[in-house]
Amino acid sequence: MAKPKNEPVKLTKTFIDKVQPAAEGYEHYWDIGLKGYGLRVTAAGKRVFIAQGRVRGKAVCATLGPYGEWTEYEAREKARKVLQGMRDGIDPRDAKRQDEAAKVTLRQVADAYMARPGKLKDSSKGEIERHVATTFEAWQNKPITSITEDDCRERYQKILMEGLRGKAPAPGQANQAFAVLRALINFAGRRYKRGDGTPLISHNPVAALKDDWVELKPRTTDIDEKKVGAVWHMLTEARANAYNRDTLASIDLIMLLLLTGARIGELSALTWDRVNLEEAWWHIPDPKNSNPVWLPLSKQAVELLKTRQRVEGSQYVFTSWGKSGHLKDPRDMMKKVSDAAGRKITPHDLRRTFVTLGVTVCGIDLYKMELLTNHVPKGVTAKHYLKTSRLQYLLPEVQRIADWIDAQGKLAAAVVNGDNVVALRA
Template sequence: MTSSQTPPQKITKSHVDRLSTPATGQAFVRDTDLKGFAVRVTSSGAKSFILEKRIDGKVKRLTLGRYPELTVEQARKEAHKLLGHIAVGRNPAAEKKQEALQGTTLKQAFDDFIKTRKNLKERTLYDYRRLMTVAFVNWQDKAITSISKDMVAKQHRNIGAERGEAYANLAMRFLRALFNFAIAQYEDGSGNAILRENSVIRLTQTRAWYRVDRRQTVIKPHQLAPWYQAVISLKQDVIPKHSALVADYLLFLLFTGLRRQEAATLKWSDIDLNERSFTLTNTKNREPLTLPLTDYVYDLLQNRKVEASSEYVFAGEGKAGYLIEPRRQVQKVIELSGVSFTLHDLRRTFITIAESIDISAYALKRLVNHKMANDVTAGYIVSDVERLRKPMEQITAQLLQYFKINEEKKILSFPIINNT
């Protein structure tokens, strides 16, 4: 930005009123009575008072306020006050920055957190934003420095009572991460963090975290037949196109052991039907994974491709383009089969069945893309697609065996699903 200088003169109201607007950049008029005191005029016509003074070896330009909100006399008085502060060793610029940082709100810290953490996954971003608008909706405008340990403990209890203990723990783990970011991000002029301690530490110090046992539910072998029949009956829904897609999605999850988001975001470009394999590029541990297609899954995808009208294998009707959790269809399957399950239960079922038929631990961990960080031997084993094909086929064969209805091979009867 260009700037121009005019001869120094005593700054008065009448003189400020007569100042002309520069064509570009900004112009400065310095006062003859008070050294460092000046008026700045920008090309937009805005006028403001400034004070220029050497502080800690560098010339600093401090903005006093805009004219006419601040009068000439008020600005001159403020300049005198700041000069006095500087004379006794204070740094008004640093103090102003410190004051602004002290007022950083939870919402501002979250926005900076999101800008800094550029590689957060879309689902993670969604979950974080949801927590901000649900768990901390009344805290968004609070200064992070004002959120005390007592407030954290009380909020943890309130969330636990209203939304469940697991959700309360999740919310506080997120808040802990946000505070840790703020401690590293916001420093005063001396390089000290404005947030000296993470208030969520109170939950650890008092052992107030809720004890939430990790969910271990699976679909048991004797439940797989009715579950399968209920899923297949989705294809008889009055909205066959979408419900048939959900049926294939559920089966794909069970037969591959994928996480729901990995399967939902799978694109046709990720699938090689000629090589009978598919590749996950956006995994939880950020390591790409190529897996074999069993005959069953290959046939499922071949049939699905005939009706494909999207880049996603399991296309959705929303803005994302891919299938979001199909709660209505999942509930229908639960009602018809009497088997309560979640989408992640299908992954646990895949793993449980694999273990029951003694699939190699190394092969299984590779199939479900689990890291073996503490296993030195695993680092020397290369599990390529063809080596994984046999264990994948074995798991599929076991699932298909469980799908048999009974010894007499009678077919279960399920009512037609409708939208009511």
């Protein structure tokens, strides 16, 4: 029969096997030979080894481990070390917290980083998830502290020279992937602490890429001013002869991108409830820079949207059969745009074309073009005194660009149809 809980006992395997569960709560049994080494027995019969001492004058009780996972001999030896550490001023709870922090994986850090409410857009979360699950697949379930400078250099160089699939160099992907990793490791350094309160990570291994980092030249591709008419004429003709709904949606999306200078993600997911054709504006509630904006629509854009085919049961302006419910990538039609432009053109190049035409051809102030592309000007006066959300007052500027594009398209049509040829007298 067990002795009263306050009377020291000799903790042995035999004693532990025979000790009865506590009547309620738990009871402690302290070893007669090693002061501070004990056993906690719960009412459910669970037996756990403990060590109790003082650290810098404060009483500390540490759990060593459950009986069954630990033998009495293993628990006693661990208790000796823990109790000696307490006498040396080491709190075993801090060590435990430090061990737990050191085990935090890249996947856990990424999940915590993405779970912060209101901090990231779904598109940003998608990019982070893609790189964690694909680019850094081999690292995602390892402790984030195990990622070394050499690991970063090796992986960066591999993507830089071979890409993610080992087919072609991908400097853009390499930079993007390690920018994501750098942010996650910095976050881990702020969020997770060691037992003594110091950051889990004091040095970011991605910093070692400073001498290897490839600076990419900013993209400046757009449709040459002399080719805008040919592109617009091609799109107008294609629209008149579109043979199915998705083709027409692709054409209309591209034409509207050129007329508005919008990002493709902002326009492709446009819903009818964010369009007002009577007042000639459309709305982006959650753009990239988090500045909700109401943008003006030219007469050409309004006419295009008025003649858009609305699909029953769909909220989207550019409805598609895909899972998202809306068109995402008008790839085939963009190839035809590239052919007409005489160079490879991407949807974002249409945005650059809109800005270039506005500034260089139509003489519109750059700060107005920044507003129309939802880049809030950085100047103090512009930031604090200009209207940066309700931009219907910039309708004349949008109309000027649309009229110029339309005029160029008509000139191109005249050349194609021979309307600019005058017969000479015999």
